Structure formats: structure tokens, C-alpha cells
Amino acid sequence: MPTIDKSGEKRNLPTNNYFWPLKRYLDMYKKSLDDPEGFWGEQAKLLDWDKPWDKVLDWKPPYARWFVGGRLNVSTQCVDRHAKTWRKNKVAIYWEGETGDTRTLSYADLYHEVNRFAFALKKLGVKKGDRIVIYLPMIPELTIAMLACARLGAIHCVVFSGFSAQAIADRVNDSNAKVIITANGGYRRGKILPLKEIVDEAVKLSPGIEKVLVVKYTGHEAAFDAKTDVWLSDLMDGAGIHVEPESMEATDPLFILYTSGTTGKPKGILHGTAGYLLYAAKTLQWAFNPKDDSIWWCTADAGWITGHSYVVYAPLALGLTSVIYEGAPDFPAIDRWWHIIEKYGVTIFYTSPTAIRMFMRNGEDWLAKHDLSSLQVLGSVGEAINPEAWEWYYKFVGAENCPIVDTWWQTETGGFMISPCVGIQSYPLKPGSATLPMPGVDPVVLDADGKENCPNTTGFIAIRKPWPGMLLDVYGNPDIYQKTYWSRFPGFYAPGDYSMKDDDGYWWLLGRADEVIKVSGHRISTAELEHAVVGHTAVAEAAATSKPDEVKGEAIVLFVILRKGQTPSVELKKELVKHLRTAIGTVATPEEVLFVDKLPKTRSGKIMRRVLKAVAAGASIGDVTTLDDQTSVAEALQAYEDLKAAAAKSLHHKE
Numbered sequence: 001m002p003t004i005d006k007s008g009e010k011r012n013l014p015t016n017n018y019f020w021p022l023k024r025y026l027d028m029y030k031k032s033l034d035d036p037e038g039f040w041g042e043q044a045k046l047l048d049w050d051k052p053w054d055k056v057l058d059w060k061p062p063y064a065r066w067f068v069g070g071r072l073n074v075s076t077q078c079v080d081r082h083a084k085t086w087r088k089n090k091v092a093i094y095w096e097g098e099t100g101d102t103r104t105l106s107y108a109d110l111y112h113e114v115n116r117f118a119f120a121l122k123k124l125g126v127k128k129g130d131r132i133v134i135y136l137p138m139i140p141e142l143t144i145a146m147l148a149c150a151r152l153g154a155i156h157c158v159v160f161s162g163f164s165a166q167a168i169a170d171r172v173n174d175s176n177a178k179v180i181i182t183a184n185g186g187y188r189r190g191k192i193l194p195l196k197e198i199v200d201e202a203v204k205l206s207p208g209i210e211k212v213l214v215v216k217y218t219g220h221e222a223a224f225d226a227k228t229d230v231w232l233s234d235l236m237d238g239a240g241i242h243v244e245p246e247s248m249e250a251t252d253p254l255f256i257l258y259t260s261g262t263t264g265k266p267k268g269i270l271h272g273t274a275g276y277l278l279y280a281a282k283t284l285q286w287a288f289n290p291k292d293d294s295i296w297w298c299t300a301d302a303g304w305i306t307g308h309s310y311v312v313y314a315p316l317a318l319g320l321t322s323v324i325y326e327g328a329p330d331f332p333a334i335d336r337w338w339h340i341i342e343k344y345g346v347t348i349f350y351t352s353p354t355a356i357r358m359f360m361r362n363g364e365d366w367l368a369k370h371d372l373s374s375l376q377v378l379g380s381v382g383e384a385i386n387p388e389a390w391e392w393y394y395k396f397v398g399a400e401n402c403p404i405v406d407t408w409w410q411t412e413t414g415g416f417m418i419s420p421c422v423g424i425q426s427y428p429l430k431p432g433s434a435t436l437p438m439p440g441v442d443p444v445v446l447d448a449d450g451k452e453n454c455p456n457t458t459g460f461i462a463i464r465k466p467w468p469g470m471l472l473d474v475y476g477n478p479d480i481y482q483k484t485y486w487s488r489f490p491g492f493y494a495p496g497d498y499s500m501k502d503d504d505g506y507w508w509l510l511g512r513a514d515e516v517i518k519v520s521g522h523r524i525s526t527a528e529l530e531h532a533v534v535g536h537t538a539v540a541e542a543a544a545t546s547k548p549d550e551v552k553g554e555a556i557v558l559f560v561i562l563r564k565g566q567t568p569s570v571e572l573k574k575e576l577v578k579h580l581r582t583a584i585g586t587v588a589t590p591e592e593v594l595f596v597d598k599l600p601k602t603r604s605g606k607i608m609r610r611v612l613k614a615v616a617a618g619a620s621i622g623d624v625t626t627l628d629d630q631t632s633v634a635e636a637l638q639a640y641e642d643l644k645a646a647a648a649k650s651l652h653h654k655e
């Protein structure tokens, strides 16, 4: 039996016979925890530094600053350094539009495009430290715009192109951005997304916006206001080949990405430069084992963290060839993705459980039409993958030849935290488990009182040590940073997930322990939904929860108390659905809206979330776990019966 840590401190390393073959992983893991500075200092050779760091880690809890004193530029790491080697003519991006248009960009092309874009931004007066909101479809310009901001040291803030005008404005105003980059439109399921029109609405709500930079993509006409709007192509006139990159401090911010938490307002997660880039790149290598001839395809939109880290920064830092697809997975038919895998010979494919379950529901015949034999490794992210979907993915997509790399991580972590490490050593997988921690990641399962749990007991996952991809802060809100991540278990980073570690030391991530709902892997908070729905004039009070969904993982259920004089109706439900889509975006579309007279509350006025969840799911209240819920059983049962009766009376509405 391998005794992993001879010092006697057990840590949470696997300790049974199962792990005999794991020497390589365990040695590396042990080194990473015993001497984090030595370990990460060694790993940092992956990057080319303008100036080496003075100190690997400055850890003043809850703030970790990595590679202090070091300098580099992220766009140089992702583009220039490859364009100077044999990779100059290597394909960086195979892009496929929904309409079937394609573009192929070599590293030399990408270098050229990033510099031209940076030139345009400079002409607009963009400089180091400015915040730039990007609202673009999945076209090469999205990657290029992010890299161009990084080149100038401007902080980008990408807003997913499914979000509403209000959601854009909230992010613009919170980040004090002066410029929005958008396109006249994008394509989704054969329709044109009127992105510029949505931005025009957002600009009306964003007094600080000075310029809107527009990429001409779709053919349709969009309104143009010469005072604020400017075409990207017009600004590129006279662009030379090179824009000098800003040499950034390793600890300077690279981007803000807003994500939902337990408050009504999304938080601006602030990520740094060198630590973030190194962590994203190393974790991709460790988890997926890419080679120079790999064809990498991460299907995420760059509007989410998965797109930031594993569509843009990590694959380009590693000089890989990526596929980027603009559109819907089932357009024009359900085999669009399999078609793309066959066409480009994708070797590593990384997607979400929601997508896998959608394909599974449509049957294997769609797969059989395509040659998927190029595939070598398959990945999953965004929510727990249920064993049934895992098996299907393994058997039918990977033809029982490809390991399934189930990566658990978060917007805040910057990169994978718990995941199989095919690039370090192959070891047995268990369907539904994200397996073992990445090197440098030191997780533990705690009970509600912060005591370490024994194996096989569900508790809260907490992380003991900082890692280089860890968020720098919550933008403009250090109190929220401290409160959200560091106060639940003092001294530990608290991700907010339930988890369990089994006898073999394998980790099982069991969903959110807080008021965050995951719809198709996208994060949305109950508070955000409630805040938005009470903004409607007919609504007095509302409570949001979720119920399990076969494809999406979870679906939103809203309990609504109407104002006096308002009558429940199907029309009103439709109106509330529309209201939410306008206030937040399509992600916020509820599956059900139930009109009730009262909400289940404790004597201190706190909503009994467990009761809402049980009624929404049609489950018994005992089936719904919330380790933190202090409500008495009798109170909860009474509230449960009352709410169930009220919900049954309410008109059911499905969109």
C-alpha cells in the first residue's frame, strides 16, 4: 500500500491498494503540496517571461498573488511566440459558422488580426486598465478582441450573447466600461440575433459608454449612430503589422467575468495575468494530454469561463489547433457536432452533460452516420455528469476507446480543480466521479461545523491552499469576496458545492449547497430571479427554486404572490416569462410559474428553501438535502403541505 505522506499527515490523498499504479501522479501531487512555490516555479517555465518573478507566491489570506514582480503579456504568450516558430503556419483556429461559412487562421494570421484589432482599440483611446465590454457571437473576432484587449493591458469583460440589454448595462455600469465591442448580428438556429439593437438598448441604460465598436458580420442593417458607433473595419485603416504589447505585472488583472452568486446582483470575478494563464494551460495539459498534432474542440461559448480558459487562453498558450463553432448543436440537424468532429478530425472533445443528454435522447443512429474514430479523449464540464450519460458518452461517442475527463471547477477557480489527469497518468475512472485533485489543489470535505468529514459522508467541499488560477477579487467589492468565499469556513476557500470523497479517495461533486441553480450548466441565483420578477408591476413577492430536468440538469420553478387586484392567468404567466427573459436573458426562462397566496417561511422570515424545492420537484421533503437548514421537521412539513396544495391549485404553464 503506498503511504503517500510519510510525515503522518494523511491529507486527503488516496491510501488504498487501488492506487498502486498511480505513482507518477502521486509523486507529482505530493511535491505540489509539500513545496507549492518550488513546484509552481518549475511549471512557470512553460511561459516566456519579459522579466522573471521575485517571489512565486505572496499569500496574505484571503489574497494570493502569484509570480510577484514577474512581467509578461498574455497576447504575446498566446500568439507572438508561436508566430515566431515553426507554428507560424500551424492552424490556430478552424472556425465554422452556423451557416456553413468557414475560416482558418494560422498563428501568423492570428498575430496579424490581433495586432490590427489592438490598433483599432488604440485609435479609440483604449489603454492599460480600461474596462471593455465584449458582446459578440462565437466568431473569430471574439477571441481576437479578447487578445487585443490583453495586448493593450485593457481588462475585458465578455457578456454572453444570449444576455439581455439590462444584463449588459448592469455589467457595463458595475465595471465602469467606456467601450462596448459588438457585431451587427449573429446566427442562432437559422435566425439572426440582433446584437447591435440589444446593445443600443443597453447604451441607453449605461451613461458611461463613449463608443460602440461594431464588427460587420451578418448582412442585415443595424441602426448606426455616428456619435457613438464606429465600424471596426473603418478603424483598421492604416494598421501596421505590429502593436507593441504592454508588459504587464504578473498580478495585474486580465479580465472580469460576471457570475451569479447568492445575491441579487451578479459578481464581477476578477482574474489575473500570469497565474491564471499558467494554471489554465497546465491544467489543460494535465487533464487532456494534448499533443502538437491534436485537434482540440471545447464547445463552450467564450461568454462563460470555460470558453475563456479552454477556448481562448489555454489552447493558444499551448500552441494547439482548436475548432470553434458558432451555432446551435442541433442545427440544421442533430448530427451537426458529429459532422464537425469528422470534418476536422477532432481528437479531444470537451462539452457539457446537458449536451450529452440531449444527444442521448436522440439516439445513436445520428452518431453511426459519422466516422468519429479520430477521437482520443472526451471531456465534460458544468455540472455533475450522471453515470448513465457518462456510460453513453463513453460507449457511443468514444467507442469505448476514450477516457472521460470529468472536470470539476468554477468561474472563480480559473481552471480545473478536480479531474482525471490523462496527461500525467491514466488511472481507473468511475462514472459520475471527477476522480482526483489536480496538482496543487488541496480539497477537503467539511461538515456544517467545519470539521473534516470521514470518507463516504456528504459535506461541503473546501480548499485549503491557494492555487495560481484563483480569482484575484470580486471587482469593486472586497467585502463580498471575503464574505462569499472565505467566511463560511475561516481559512478555507468555500466553493459552495456539496461533495463526498469515497474510500478510494475519489471525489463526487454533488451540486450546489447554496441558492445557485444550474440550468444547462449555466449558473443563475434564486435571488437574481426573485429580484427580477418582483420588478414586474403585478408581482408582490416571489421565490425561485429548481426541479430536476432530464436534459438541462435543473429547470427553474417560480412561486409568485400577486399584488392585490391582480388575477392569475396563463397570459400573466407568459408575461412574467417574457419579463424575465428581458431582465436577464434566455437562461432565466422558467419552466413553471406557480401562483400562490403565501410562501413557506420560518418564524424569522427566512424562506424555507427546502420546502420550495420539494414541492417544485414533486418530492417528499425528506429527499431534499440542505445540510444548513435549521427549520424544525414539523414546521417544514406543515409549510410543505400548504405550499403543495396552493401549487396544485395554480394553473400550470409550460412554454
Ligand code: PRX
Pocket: 259, 305, 306, 380, 381, 382, 383, 384, 385, 406, 407, 408, 409, 410, 411, 412, 434, 495, 496, 497, 509, 510, 511, 512, 518, 521, 522, 523
Ligand atoms: O456546482 C459546480 C458545477 O458548476 C459550478 C460552477 O459553475 P460556473 O462558475 O458557471 O462554472 C462552470 C464551468 C466550470 C460548480 O460550483 N460544476 C461544474 N463542473 C462540474 C460541476 N459539478 C459537478 N461536476 C462537474 N464536473
